[in-house]
Amino acid sequence: MQIDYQQVFSDGIWRQNTGLVVLLGLCPLLAVTNTVINGLGLGLATILTLVFTNLTVSLTRGLVRPEIRIPAYVLIIASVVTVIELLMQAWLYDLYRVLGIFIPLIVTNCAILGRAEAFASRNAPLPSVADGLATGLGFCLALVALGAFREVIGHGTLMSQAGLLFGDLGASLQLSIIPDYPGFLLAMLPPGAFISLGLLIAAKSWLDTHRAAASPSAQQTKANTDCQNGNP
C-alpha cells in the first residue's frame, strides 16, 4: 500500500487532531493545561509514547493475532509509558512532580490505543512512526495552544516555570505579556479549561469553514466524513 505522508501529517496535526477534532484524551488535555510548559511537557511525553508504541505495534504485527491484540497493545503501551516515566524521573524530576499522575495516565489515553489499532497494526514501521509523530504533534499543539490561552488569560504570562523543562536556560524564557495583571481565576480552574477548549474548537471550525469557502466544497465534506470514521 502506498502511504501518502503528506496526508498522514495533515490528518494527524490538523484534520483529525486528537485534541480538537476527535476529542480523545480529554482528561489530561483539560487537567494539565494551566500553563504552556505543563502542556508542552505532557505533549512531548505523549509524542514519544505514540512514536514508540506505533513502532513496536507495527514491528510485532506479524506476531500478534487479532484475538489477543488489545492485551498485547496495552502491554506495549504500558511498558513504553513506564520507561518514559522512569526517564523523566531521572532527568526532569521537577517537571515530573508537576505533571504527577498524568504521566502514568498516558496509558489510558485512548488516542494511543486508537492509533495502534487503526494505523500501526496495518502498516509498516516507517509510516507507523510518521503517524505516531503526526498524531502526537497534533495533540501537543492542542495542549500548548490551550495552555498558552489559559496562561495569558489567567496569569498574563507565557512560559512561566520554563526552567522545569529547559533547566537554568529556561528561567529567562518567561514572558510577561500583560504587566501588573491581576489574574483571572476562572481560566485556571476546571470550568475555564472546558470553556477554553470550546473556544479553541470553535476557532478551528471557523478557520476550516473559511478555508473551505475559499476553495470550493469537496475539501470540507471530506474532512467531515474523515472525522466520523476516524473516531474509534
Place this chain on the structure above:
Amino acid sequence: MSFTHKSVFRSAASLALIAIMGTTLLAGVNRLTKARIAAQEKRVILNQLGQLISPDRYNNELQLDLFTFQDDLYFPQGQTVVTYRARLDDKAVAVVMKIAAVNGYNGKINLLVGINEDGTLCGVRVTSHKETPGLGDAIELEKDDWILGFFGRSLDNPPPAGWAVKRDGGEFDQFTGATITPRAVVDAVRLALEYFSAHKSFLFESAVNHAD
C-alpha cells in the same frame, strides 16, 4: 471453528513473549535510572527541609534519618507521619514532621512542620493542598508570607488560648473570605507541637524505619 488448541497456544505464547520483552526492557531501564532517581528525590527532600533547617545546623544524613509512626489522637484519619531527625554530632537538633491538616476546606493540606529541640518552631511549609485558589491558597509561601508567622512560635508563645485564628479569639490572622483553611493549619501545627512535647525522646531515639 478456527479456535484450535494450536492457535490458543500460539496466542498465549506471543502474549507471553511480549510480556517478557516489556519486563526485560523495564528492568533494564530501572537499573539504569535507579541511582539518578534516588539522587533527584534526595535533592528535592533536602531542598524542602533546607527551608526549615539550614544545612549548617546538622551533620547527619537528614533524608535517611527518618522515623514513621501513626497516632490517631494527634494526627487523625490514619496518617502515617514521617519524621526527619536533624543531629549535630549525634546531638538532637530538630525534627521535621510531614503531617496533614485534615480540617481544610477541600481535602488534606500537606505540611512540613519543623520543630527545634527546645520546642520552638523553625518553620512550617505547605507542600500540597487543594484549597480554593485566590482565597485559601495564601497559605503557600509563593502567594503570601502568612506561613512565616509560625517561625519561633512554641506552645507557650502564644499561650494555649492564642493558638487559634483571630476570629476564634486567637492570635493568628485569617484570610479575607477564608477562615477554614488557616484554622485547619493552625490546629495541625499546634497538635504537632503538643505531640513533640509529649514524645520528644521517642521521636529522636526511635530506630530508623520506613513506612513501606
